[in-house]
Each structure stands twice: as structure tokens, then as C-alpha cells.
Amino acid sequence: MGAGSGRRLRVGASEGLTVGAAETTAAEVVDLAVTPLRELNQRLHDVARERPHPRRWRVVNPNGAHAVACGLDAEVDVEIEGHVGYYCAGMNKMATVRVRGNAGTGLAENMMSGTVVVDGNASQSAGATGRGGLLVVHGDAAARCGISMKGVDIVVKGSVGHLSGFMAQAGRLVVCGDAGEALGDSIYEARLYVRGDVATLGADCVEKPLRDEHRAELRELLGRAALDGFDPAEFRRYGSARTLYNFKVDNAGAY
Amino acid sequence: MAASDAQRPWSLRESYLFDRSVIAEIQRAAGEGIYDIRGFGAKRRLPHFDDLLFLGASISRYPLEGYRERCDTDVVLGTRFALEPLRLRIPVTIAGMSFGALSAPAKEALGRGASEVGTSTTTGDGGMTPEEREHSTILVYQVLPSRYGMNPDDLRKADAVEVVVGQGAKPGGGGMLLGHKISDRVAEMRDLPQGIDQRSACRHPDWTGPDDLEIKIGELREITDWKKPIFVKVGATRTYYDVQLAVKAGADVIVVDGMQGGTAATQDVFIEHVGIPTLPAVRLAVDALQELDMHRKVQLIVSGGIRSGADVAKALALGADAVSIGTAALIAMGDNSPEYEDEYRKIGSSAGYYDDWQAGRDPAGISTQEDELAARFDPVLGGRRIANYLRVLTLETQTLARACGKSHVHNLEPEDLVALTVEAAAMARVPLAGTDWIPGTNGR
Numbered sequence: 301m302g303a304g305s306g307r308r309l310r311v312g313a314s315e316g317l318t319v320g321a322a323e324t325t326a327a328e329v330v331d332l333a334v335t336p337l338r339e340l341n342q343r344l345h346d347v348a349r350e351r352p353h354p355r356r357w358r359v360v361n362p363n364g365a366h367a368v369a370c371g372l373d374a375e376v377d378v379e380i381e382g383h384v385g386y387y388c389a390g391m392n393k394m395a396t397v398r399v400r401g402n403a404g405t406g407l408a409e410n411m412m413s414g415t416v417v418v419d420g421n422a423s424q425s426a427g428a429t430g431r432g433g434l435l436v437v438h439g440d441a442a443a444r445c446g447i448s449m450k451g452v453d454i455v456v457k458g459s460v461g462h463l464s465g466f467m468a469q470a471g472r473l474v475v476c477g478d479a480g481e482a483l484g485d486s487i488y489e490a491r492l493y494v495r496g497d498v499a500t501l502g503a504d505c506v507e508k509p510l511r512d513e514h515r516a517e518l519r520e521l522l523g524r525a526a527l528d529g530f531d532p533a534e535f536r537r538y539g540s541a542r543t544l545y546n547f548k549v550d551n552a553g554a555y
Numbered sequence: 556m557a558a559s560d561a562q563r564p565w566s567l568r569e570s571y572l573f574d575r576s577v578i579a580e581i582q583r584a585a586g587e588g589i590y591d592i593r594g595f596g597a598k599r600r601l602p603h604f605d606d607l608l609f610l611g612a613s614i615s616r617y618p619l620e621g622y623r624e625r626c627d628t629d630v631v632l633g634t635r636f637a638l639e640p641l642r643l644r645i646p647v648t649i650a651g652m653s654f655g656a657l658s659a660p661a662k663e664a665l666g667r668g669a670s671e672v673g674t675s676t677t678t679g680d681g682g683m684t685p686e687e688r689e690h691s692t693i694l695v696y697q698v699l700p701s702r703y704g705m706n707p708d709d710l711r712k713a714d715a716v717e718v719v720v721g722q723g724a725k726p727g728g729g730g731m732l733l734g735h736k737i738s739d740r741v742a743e744m745r746d747l748p749q750g751i752d753q754r755s756a757c758r759h760p761d762w763t764g765p766d767d768l769e770i771k772i773g774e775l776r777e778i779t780d781w782k783k784p785i786f787v788k789v790g791a792t793r794t795y796y797d798v799q800l801a802v803k804a805g806a807d808v809i810v811v812d813g814m815q816g817g818t819a820a821t822q823d824v825f826i827e828h829v830g831i832p833t834l835p836a837v838r839l840a841v842d843a844l845q846e847l848d849m850h851r852k853v854q855l856i857v858s859g860g861i862r863s864g865a866d867v868a869k870a871l872a873l874g875a876d877a878v879s880i881g882t883a884a885l886i887a888m889g890d891n892s893p894e895y896e897d898e899y900r901k902i903g904s905s906a907g908y909y910d911d912w913q914a915g916r917d918p919a920g921i922s923t924q925e926d927e928l929a930a931r932f933d934p935v936l937g938g939r940r941i942a943n944y945l946r947v948l949t950l951e952t953q954t955l956a957r958a959c960g961k962s963h964v965h966n967l968e969p970e971d972l973v974a975l976t977v978e979a980a981a982m983a984r985v986p987l988a989g990t991d992w993i994p995g996t997n998g999r
Contacts, residue, residue, distance in 0.1 A: 337777070338777070338781070341777045341780075342780060345780060366770050366773055366774065367770070367773055367774040367777040367778075370774050370777050370778055371707055371777060371778030371779075373707065385770070386762075386767070386770045386771075386774065387761070387770065387771070387774040390774050390778065391706070391707040391710070391778055393707060405761060405762070405767070405770075406761035406762065406771075406774075409760075409761045410702060410705055410706070410707070412706060412707065424761075425760055425761040428702075428760040428761040429702040429705060429760055429761070431706065431746070444760065447760040447761075448701070448702060448756065448760045450702070450746040451746060466760075467754070467756060469745075469746045469747055470746050470747075486754070488747055488748075488751075489747070489748065545734075545748075545751040545752065546734050546751060546752050547589070547731070547733075547752050
């Protein structure tokens with residue numbers, strides 16, 4: 301990944317209207333086939349300082365690039381037309397990032413707020429350590445989805461791989477399909493909802509009753525993810541048995 | 556009460572294999588059924604910088620005049636890729652230690668002391684506190700497997716970023732902050748309930764292996780707009796390969812922490828039996844950098860058992876660009892001070908032996924989260940003590956460098972050193988004193 305480039309940023313749709321003094325409505329189009337990633341991310345980081353600043357961005361030809369639209373810290377909408385590599389929308393704040401394709405490892409890792417949506421599948425560790433905001437995966441998410449999540453909400457329309465919700469501290473993980481082995485291993489206070497089968501539960505993760513408040517929570521999460529077609533009553537709830545919160549030698553066999 | 560050594564009949568012979576410490580540990584283990592978790596670093600005798608000596612200048616080399624001729628100590632870290640490298644006035648930095656393991660006033664003191672003499676401090680597992688940022692002119696922000704307290708705002712506020720792969724006290728291990736050190740504030744910073752044991756993972760949640768690390772570093776550079784130097788910290792084990800892989804992954808600075816490096820809470824068996832000492836680790840790290848023609852281009856920071864300017868000078872002579880201190884910094888602030896002997900006795904320890912940094916009952920108010928204990932520690936005075944100690948380390952380093960005729964501490968070189976033991980000669984790859992023998996080289 302290089303820092304510099306002699307090539308110019310190619311921007312389209314410059315005929316957009318200016319709304320007030322702060323934003324333009326037409327999408328800024330950035331073609332990663334000709335524009336270095338560094339320039340795209342720098343512009344997105346500087347967006348709040350641009351006057352007027354573009355609210356909508358379209359990124360074309362991502363071609364699996366890593367770290368696309370990471371570290372955003374402004375209320376912008378970024379639509380990426382194609383597949384992205386690792387760490388797309390990493391540490392996102394406030395922005396809405398939509399990937400019209402698949403995403404690689406560490407999608408939206410440590411996201412703080414905003415919304416990240418992937419139309420296709422996500423690789424390992426989607427939403428890892430996320431602290432806030434909403435991550436939606438319309439396909440499947442691979443292993444360790446929501447690992448060490450610390451407050452983010454994750455909704456997966458398909459299934460998730462093994463060790464999803466590992467050491468999950470806070471937030472909600474909703475899986476409309478199945479969950480792989482060792483779901484919620486060593487989980488803390490995060491809440492997990494799975495509609496399909498769970499291969500196995502991890503250490504200290506147990507099924508808990510699905511009460512009205514949980515159905516309401518699910519309805520709200522599915523609504524925010526625009527997946528209203530699922531009935532909250534079809535899900536099962538999982539969380540921590542809290543037996544491993546303080547180390548006791550008698551539990552040594554459980555680790 | 557056990558008889559003192561003086562009262563004991565000479566006919567009683569203590570076993571070398573089962574000495575009193577071993578017997579006490581077996582009996583403790585049998586009683587409690589859990590391994591010993593403690594702070595501090597390795598306590599066993601290990602080959603170290605004490606096993607090296609400098610060859611001062613004489614007829615074939617001329618020395619520099621102490622107090623008169625300059626011997627510079629500045630170091631620049633992060634010259635490879637970072638747009639804003641760190642410029643330190645001295646080659647001694649403060650290692651990562653968490654708020655959680657240490658009290659807030661202790662973290663503040665580290666910042667005050669380091670800033671006074673122009674060097675950096677480092678956050679730890681648990682995130683950055685506003686006090687720490689305020690009092691540290693140059694602050695390195697750690698990205699750890701747990702990602703406790705991790706957020707992009709602090710990442711951008713930092714002066715450098717350190718991806719922690721491991722530490723010398725426990726390479727390959729995670730951590731555990733025991734529940735009794737989890738105050739409300741620590742719990743909030745770590746997004747967990749108060750009072751529960753907080754495990755820190757041993758692997759990063761979103762990358763595995765050198766190829767992923769390269770991409771992870773790329774992401775951190777993108778988020779920080781390529782401004783901040785990126786450090787990679789490893790515990791010393793397969794150091795030669797780890798350093799080469801870290802260079803390949805794009806690190807600006809590599810931190811190698813030998814097995815004497817301290818910890819706030821680790822199993823004793825881990826501290827004493829995993830990793831290699833700092834002495835061979837420096838040599839292996841420099842070998843790796845030199846082979847890639849990256850020595851001095853990717854900077855090397857060495858830590859683990861640095862106590863004096865002699866240790867600093869020897870690490871630099873072997874090729875390090877700077878060193879880090881942790882345990883010594885705590886001691887400088889008052890840890891293990893005889894002033895608290897009565898209180899150490901009450902908790903079953905003694906000044907000079909106290910290593911229960913995990914327990915949160917530190918009479919000196921340093922490794923604790925109890926307000927009453929932490930309030931004993933004066934961060935202004937503590938900062939002054941840190942600054943004093945860092946100045947002494949620097950003056951001692953300069954003294955040795957001038958004696959070897961060097962106008963910059965980085966001009967010290969392996970040729971200035973000899974070894975006192977065969978082991979140290981082999982590990983540091985300098986000749987045994989009085990010989991030209993370096994075991995393991997040239998087929999000898």
C-alpha cells in the first residue's frame with residue numbers, strides 16, 4: 301500500500317446541487333482502478349473540513365482492496381460497488397458504508413457507531429471488538445463473527461461460522477441462519493439470537509428464555525437491518541451462564 | 556518460627572533441588588489447588604548484561620572528556636514510513652503498563668517524569684486515560700489482542716501506535732486482571748461488569764500470522780493517515796524470525812522484550828520458563844535487521860531487565876536504538892521501598908520481595924485500584940523520581956560511551972564489549988574476556 305501517487309483523483313457527477321453551505325447531494329465517484337486508496341481514505345477523513353462537503357460517495361472497482369473506507373469520522377454515505385478485502389470500514393464512526401459485494405476479514409472491526417451493510421458474504425472476524433453502531437451482513441459471515449464485541453449490534457441474514465461471539469462482552473448478535481461450533485465461547489454480557497441450528501455452544505454459553513422484551517429487541521434489530529420478514533418468535537436466545545466470571549480451580553476442566 | 560541461618564546446626568543440609576522456596580511452593584499448590592500468579596519478571600539467574608564488560612579507551616582508542624565533550628543521546632523512532640517520527644532526547648522509554656494494573660496517579664507520574672526528560676510513555680491493556688495523555692508529551696498507544704479501551708479517537712491522539720504481539724514475561728500468553736482490581740472506572744473502560752476477572756486474549760481477534768499483520772498495519776496507517784510510527788512488540792522467543800517478519804509486515808519500530816520483562820499478573824511457571832533472555836534476543840534482533848539491511852532504518856527497542864546505564868549502554872552497543880523500562884520504573888517510583896516494610900509484612904511479603912502486583916494491595920499505591928492506597932502516591936513526586944532515575948540512566952550511559960570514545964551513544968558497538976562467561980560470549984557474540992574466542996563462530 302503506497303502513500304503517494306502522481307495520479308489524479310477521478311471524480312464524477314460534479315453537477316450536483318449544493319445544499320445549504322455544508323453538503324452537496326450528488327455522489328462523488330471515486331474509481332479505485334485509477335485513484336490510489338490513500339487518496340480516497342484521506343478525502344473521506346478530511347470530508348468534514350471540505351466546504352461544501354460531499355455527503356454521498358460511490359467507490360467503484362474496489363477489486364478486493366484492503367482498508368477501504370476505514371477510520372471514517374463523519375456522517376457520510378459510502379457505497380462500494382464490488383468486493384473488498386480486509387478491514388473495510390474498520391473503526392467506523394458515524395458513517396454509513398454499504399458494500400455491494402463480499403467483504404474480507406475484519407469487516408468493520410472495532411466500529412464505534414454508524415452503519416455498515418454488506419450485500420454478500422463476510423469473511424472471518426466480522427464486527428470484531430465493535431463498540432457501537434450496526435453491522436448487517438446479508439449473506440453468511442465466517443468464523444469468529446462478533447469476536448470480543450463490546451457493544452456493537454450485528455445482524456446476519458445467513459449463517460455464522462465457528463467461535464462466533466467468542467468472549468463477546470456487550471452488544472447483540474442476531475443470526476437468521478445457523479451458527480457453527482462453540483457459539484459464544486467464554487461469553488460475557490453480549491446477547492446472542494439464532495433462528496436456525498447451533499452446532500455446539502462454547503464454554504459458559506447457555507440457552508436462555510426468549511421473553512417479550514427479547515422479542516421486542518429482535519423486532520427492533522431486524523427492523524433496523526431491513527430484514528422484517530423474519531418472525532422474532534422463531535429465534536432462540538443465548539448468553540452467559542456466568543460461571544466462569546471469577547477463576548475457580550473447580551472449573552478448570554471447563555476451559 | 557523457622558530457625559535463622561545462624562541458629563541452624565551445620566549438620567542440616569538443604570536440598571539444592573528441593574530448597575525452601577520449592578518446598579513452600581509445593582505445599583502452597585497442594586493447599587490451594589491453583590498455580591501461582593504474580594507480578595514482576597523472571598527471578599531466576601539468567602545470562603544478562605552483567606556478563607559483559609566494556610573495553611574502555613587506552614592507547615589504541617582515545618576517550619572523550621567527561622563533562623566537557625559532547626556525547627549525544629537523541630534517538631528518532633519511525634523513520635521508515637511515518638510522516639511524523641518520534642524524536643526522543645534520551646534512548647530510554649517507558650514500557651507499556653495499563654491503567655488497571657497501575658493506579659491513575661502512577662500512570663500520571665510516568666508521564667510527568669518521561670516528559671520532563673524528553674522521552675515517551677506507553678499505554679497498556681485497558682486504553683488511554685485523559686490524565687495519561689495530558690501528562691505524556693509523547694505517548695505510544697498499544698493495540699492489544701483484548702482491544703480493551705480501543706478507539707479511533709485515541710489512536711489519532713497518540714504519537715505512535717504499538718501492535719502488541721507478545722511480551723517477554725509471557726510470550727504466547729494472554730492476561731488476567733483479577734476481579735478485585737476492577738474498579739468501576741476500569742470496568743467502564745473495558746466494557747465489562749465490575750468485579751469479574753478480565754481475561755486478555757493471547758491472539759488478536761482480527762489477524763493471524765505475518766501476512767495478516769501486514770494488512771493490519773496497513774489499516775492502522777490508513778486510519779492515522781500514515782502520520783504515526785507503527786511499532787510491533789514481541790516477546791523474545793524465535794526473535795530472529797519474528798523481527799524479520801515484523802520488518803516484512805511493514806513495522807517502523809520493533810520492540811523486543813526479553814524474558815526478564817515484567818508483568819502485572821502472570822503464572823509463575825510462564826514467567827520463569829517461557830522465552831529467551833534479553834541478552835541473546837538483542838543479538839538475534841540485530842542479526843535479523845542487518846541481514847535485511849534494515850538496521851537503523853527500522854529502529855529496535857529492547858526491554859527486559861534494564862536497571863542501570865550499564866544495561867542501557869550494553870544494549871545499545873549490541874545494536875539497539877533504545878531501551879524500555881517497566882519494573883525499574885515502578886521501583887524508582889517507590890515500589891518495594893523499605894518505607895513500607897511493616898505493611899509488606901502484614902500481607903506476607905517484605906520490601907525487596909514484593910511481587911503481588913496482581914493483588915491490588917500495593918502499600919506504595921502503585922499497582923492498585925484502591926483509592927485509599929492510590930492516594931498515598933504523589934504523582935508529582937513520583938514524576939520527579941522517574942525523571943531523576945531516567946537522568947541517571949542517561950548520565951551513566953554517556954559515561955560509558957565517552958570512556959569508549961563515542962560522541963553519540965549509538966556509536967557504541969559490539970567491538971567495545973567482552974564477555975565474562977562462555978554463555979554470554981556465545982549469546983551476545985562478543986569474545987570471552989582475554990581471548991578472541993566467540994563460541995559458535997568460525998567453526999569454534
